[in-house]
Amino acid sequence: MLTALTPQAPDKILALMAAFREDPRPGKIDLGVGVYKDASGLTPVMRAVKAAERQLVEEQDTKAYTGLAGDPAYADALSDLVLGDARPEGRLAAVATPGGTGAIRQGLELIRLATPEARVWMSNPTWPNHPAIVGYLGMPTASYRYFDDDTRGVDFDGMVEDLAGVAAGDAVILHGCCHNPTGANLTLDQWRTIADLLADRGAVPFVDIAYQGFGDGLEADAEATRLILQSVPEAIIAASCSKNFGIYRERTGLLMAMAPSADHLKVTQGAMASLNRLNFSFPPDHGARVVTMILTDDTLRADWAAELEEVRLGMLGLREALATALRDRVGSDRFGFLAAHRGMFSRLGATPEQVEAMRRDHGVYMVGDSRLNIAGLNAQTVPILADAIVAAGV
């Protein structure tokens, strides 16, 4: 049976990581994988996470199963963080999932269960796991324009034009903030236009929010998600704690679905719990419990928010420094978009040949589509990257 298997296409980012490890050059720079790194190249355990874990080890008296939906206190705490005052009381179904990816997978399965013919719309480009999972589930897809190759901002006219083609019941995946891989984001006014358009058409927004707190702050980064929820009767939200709590390997996510009325809540919640049961039974609990402890304790929460703000401001500083270094070298504001982008990533807009030249000649590793991880930089490597970008003729 297993002899029938054929090789899966290698994951491009993992292949890039392997090539980076094998590169003997001491000055090499890893701007590939999507993990936050501090100035010394470490992905630290956040202070509040450490403190909560210590407390948990002391106090936890059972590791018996939680419910299929996870601990309701986790859903309460995280849905409040993401949705704030826009949380639709009495209409929000929520289940804990293995990471944001688990939430996306379960959310897509929920859509397929409800309406197998629904098309799933994705931005072009988007995080490659979106089309990979949608394709694996065999769901019909469509894509909408998103990135303007000239300005390196959002092609908003193209996006609106394409989304005008959505049908009632189609699902539209939107990055709640900090678009991956481009770093280009909509203004709040533009979000309003999109929310109204989807509401008019009867399409269902599927918000993927994986970087809350990495862009303009915890509240500002949630604004688009909240606005969308207030504009439509039903919506799906996949939230990840991997980045903003730095608990990548703990697999901590939450799938939320806003039911069109309180009458539909129970069956929606039941379907989501049942999908958990079918795929993995009980969701992981450790990360969820740590997140709950942090969000419900004033001291831990304040310390977590402060550390997250340091992370955010550090990345913004690197963006500014890189844009300035390039302005000094090219004598124009052509690379100003790097400072305007938000989140961990920017799409540089380099050709695959230029990306390869930067790797070959300067030991600079970025993903082939020229996505670079801003957090992979520090004060010493910013000028090296700026030189490499100019030398490659980007």
Ligand code: PMP
């Ligand atoms: N969505 C996007 C756009 C992402 O970039 C990521 C992380 N790479 C995720 C969701 C989910 O991450 P995780 O499964 O690690 O929580």
